[in-house]
Amino acid sequence: MAAPEAGSLNGVVVLVTRPVSQALGIASLIKDAGGQPVLFPTIEIAEPDDPARLDDVINRLGEANIAIFVSANAALYAAERIRARWRTLPEHLVLIAVGPASARTLTEQGLGNAVSPADGASSEALLELPLLTGVAGKRIVIFRGQGGRELLAETLHARGAQVEYAECYRRVIARVDPAPLVARWRQGRIHVVLIASGEALENLRTLLGPDGTMLLRQTPCIVASERIAGAARLLGMQATVARAADDRSFVSALEEWRAQQKSL
Helix, strand or coil: CCCCCCCCCCCCEEEECCCHHHHHHHHHHHHHCCCEEEECCCEEEECCCCHHHHHHHHHCHHHCCEEEECCHHHHHHHHHHHHHHCCCCCCCCEEEECCHHHHHHHHHCCCCCCECCCCCCCHHHHHCCHHHCCCCCCEEEEEEECCCCCHHHHHHHHCCCEEEEEEEEEEEECCCCCHHHHHHHHCCCCCEEEECCHHHHHHHHHHHHHHHHHHHHCCEEEECCHHHHHHHHHCCCEEEECCCCCHHHHHHHHHHHHHCCCCC
16 A cells, blocks of 8 residues: 555644554654644553463464464564464464454564455454365464454354464553543544544543543544444444554545545
């Protein structure tokens, strides 16, 4: 995907709700396009409750046929522990990533190339991959954060696979003061919101409180999937879906949204 066009986001103030460690790349792209990112992380990443359990699953990766990474966080936080145990991963182990950001993280972390869906970055898109349709008798490890959706594991199990989770981090609500953000918002200095997960949306509502949530409902948002868009619309929000959850796809969606606006 091409770099953002210089000036394509001139004057646009974008609320970025990703964890700080994941927000810097997209913030840089927004600035390159002339926009102003406002960082307000709604999620913080913490150690899993049972790291010994995670290490045990990683130690037994040689028994698995497929390892699936359902987020860039899963790829990032699993990689250090995997590298500590495996100098090189077993040749037979197939790596699958939920989307381009997760696949890129695996490559950058030295774990190798991963297969990912060409269209979409979701459990549904993963389940359409040919590699995951004929999995009877195969052992599959799903790297993820604690909790989350069960659709992927349940469907793979129904297809005859032996499925095991490797939960490599916890998501907790961020410890941030919303008052400065709400004050800025009331002054009309937030034009659009980026939301990459349902949990980020729910945490944002919680952090903003009733008054801030009213402002959220009045502000366009760009989200990472149709599922998140559905949740946002149920709250009365205006939601547009990016083509994927990676930084450039979000910025491309921002540019398309901006081109349709007569004024801010």
